[in-house]
Amino acid sequence: xxxxxxxxxxxxxxxxxxxxxxxxxxxxxxxxxxxxxxxxxxxxxxxxxxxxxxxxxxxxxxxxxxxxxxxxxxxxxxxxxxxxxxxxxxxxxxxxxxxxxxxxxxxxxxxxxxxxxxxxxxxxxxxxxxxxxxxxxxxxxxxxxxxxxxxxxxxxxxxxxxxxx
Numbered sequence: 001x002x003x004x005x006x007x008x009x010x011x012x013x014x015x016x017x018x019x020x021x022x023x024x025x026x027x028x029x030x031x032x033x034x035x036x037x038x039x040x041x042x043x044x045x046x047x048x049x050x051x052x053x054x055x056x057x058x059x060x061x062x063x064x065x066x067x068x069x070x071x072x073x074x075x076x077x078x079x080x081x082x083x084x085x086x087x088x089x090x091x092x093x094x095x096x097x098x099x100x101x102x103x104x105x106x107x108x109x110x111x112x113x114x115x116x117x118x119x120x121x122x123x124x125x126x127x128x129x130x131x132x133x134x135x136x137x138x139x140x141x142x143x144x145x146x147x148x149x150x151x152x153x154x155x156x157x158x159x160x161x162x163x164x165x
Contacts, residue, residue, distance in 0.1 A: 005052045012041045020044065102158045103138075110156050114145055121156070 015023065020040040024032045027047045034040060050056075056064070103123060104110070110121040110128075121141055122129040128141050135141045138152025146155070153160075 005048060008048060009045050012044055102153055102160075110158075112156050119145060 012020070012023075017035050017037050017040065020037060021032055021035075023044055024034075024040055027044055032040070106123050106125045108123040110123065112119050112121070119130065121138075124134065126136075128135045128138060130141050130144065133144065135144065138156060138158075139149065140152070142150045142152045142155035
């Protein structure tokens, strides 16, 4: 390996992502949309080594061309970032709870005494209400009450899955 090449490769890890993107454009004669520092460093290092040490052999190039002919290649270029945002608008996540036989039907009230207080949790169509807050799971309610994670089914003393089935 050439001494200058070794120094140049070592210096790559010290560059910022913006500087690496500029270096990528300089080395590959095209811009990149990647902001992954590790990927940029590897690609640039590979290209610099290929230039200094010699590129692929002619036999390796022919084999790569054979493989590429058989591969399913992308026929259209990737969409621009602005077009992709329009084509795939952000969706608001919806809460979907799987029906669990241990959970009482919506409208039911679960009661539990904890540290001298009696708590009431209202079972909703999509979640649980306790003390004016709506929670997605019983475990979230139990964590809000106790301050630490615990199984909501056990905390509210609901039957085990085997018994409920």
